Amino acid sequence: MSKEFREFLRKVGSGTHTSKSLTRQEAEMATIMMLKGEATPAQIGAFMIAHRIKRPTSEELAGMLDAYKLLGASIAPIAHERQVLVFGSPYDGRSKTAPVSLATSLVLAAAGIPVLLHGGDRMPTKEGMPLIDIWQALGINWRDRAITDLHKALEQQHLSFVYLPQHFPLAQSLVPYREQIGKRPPFATLELMWSPYQGNQCIISGFVHPPTEVHIREAFAMHGISEFVTVKGWEGSVDLARSRTNIIGINHGDHFERVILAASKYGFSNQDPAIADADTIANYITTALKGEPSEYLNSILWNCGFYFWIAGLATDISQAIIYAQEIIDNGLAMQKLQDLQRS
Template identity: 75%
Template sequence: MSKEFREFLRKVGSGTHTSKSLTRQEAERATVMMLQGEATPAQIGAFMIAHRIKRPTSDELAGMLDAYKFLGAKVAAIATDKRVLVLGLPYDGRSKTAPINPATAIVLAAAGIPVLMHGGDRMPTKEGLPLIEIWHELGLNWQSLELAQVQQNLEQHHLGFVYLPKHFPLAQSIVPYREQIGKRPPFATIELMWSPYQGQQLIVSGFVHPPTETNIREAFAKHGITEFATVKGWEGSIDLPRSRTAIIGINRGDRFERLTLSARNYGFSSEDPAIADASEIAAKIISALKNEPSEYLNSVLWNCGFYLWLYGLHGDITEEIAYAQEIISSGAALQKLEDLRG
């Protein structure tokens, strides 16, 4: 048993009236101790559930992010003056709506925008459809790549994927606790914020609850991260919905802007594609990249239009939607998938 960790646990787990938040330095140390197995399983589980009940502060998230940056996978900067778009999505996948972001990433890559994604296998407690299964059905075996190969894909093909079990096994080692405690721990928020990339970047973090977004913004500020966006997408993802207004936050330098977008204002219906298994989602992606009309393709165009605009290729989302359509119609997006398959 770690006596040092016990003090952290006593601090956050003392109850509604007497518990205290950790400092940034304490949160970093506690996270390192959990990731490296210095804390006992009983202590780790107790800390996760106590912290879940207390709710993490922005200082604590900043400290946890310090630990992830210190111990986590690192993708070297690529030879480009472009920012890498880093997409922070929930690792526990989707259970209601079809993931759009793999198709979005392919189209963005075809437009010359480098995109880095990260995630793992099916994750407790939700056990939703993870991205890795979709990529596998698309013929891309991200699981077997070394980090140097991830960096090479990002540089040559503008798309890379960091796979948690292989590239950050210390974080993978605490995944079973999610099932045992039956709740998402604060690490689920860190996964939305963490970036393995070591160069110039633009981070996009999905969120569900407004207090989570506030904490993400404040923790990013403590890290000096000034180029990021927050998206209240489907199931905490960065996928813009069509059936409701998308709520987005964009931070550039010292300026934060709130944006609300309705797909109807851009000519799309309010229908969101429903979840399916990985093979069916992969088939929908290929169909969309072939420019075969479908509601899935409409969601791809809607999302690509926004992210092309966010990245700054053109000045208007309507122009970007037309540009995304051009990329798909020309066959460039489908060719990008073929290039990635090698």
């Protein structure tokens, strides 16, 4: 048993009236001890559930992010004039709507915008569809690649994926606790914020609840992260919905702007594509990248329009949607998919 970790546990788990939040340094040390297995399984499970009940503070999340930056996967900067867009979506996957972030990433990469995604396998407690399964169904295997290969893919193909079990096994070792405690621990919020990339970047963090966005913004400020976007997307992901208004926060330097976007304003219906198995979604993607009309293609165009605009490739979203359609019609997005399948 770790006596040092027991003090952290006593601090956060003392109850409604006497529990206290950890300092940033304490949260970092507690996270390191959990990742390295220096805390016992009983201590780790107790900490996760106590911390969830107490609710993490922005300072604690900043400390946890310190630990992930110290021990996590690290991709060196690439030689590129544009910011890398790092997509932070929930690791526990999707159970209602079909992900479009993979297809969006392929179109962005075809336009020369580098994109980095990260995630794992099916994750408790939701056990939703993970992105890695769809990549595999598309014929792209990120599971066995070395970090150097991921860097090469990001630099040459403008697209890469960090796979938690292979590239950050310390974090993967904490996954079984999620099933055992039956609740999302604060690490689920941390994954929306964490970036494995070390160069010039813009972090895109999905969220569901407004307090989560506040914590993300405040923790980023503590880390000096000033280029980021928060998206209240499908099921907490970075995918913009068409069936409802999207609440977005855009931070550049010391300026934060709130943006409210509705797909109907840009001529799209309110129909979001429903979840399906990985092979079916892979078929949706390849069909859409061939330019064949579908509601799934419309969701790709809607999302690409937003992210092209964020990346500065268009002065407004309407223009960006047209540009995304041109990338697809010219076969560049399908070519990008084929290049990744061969690499």
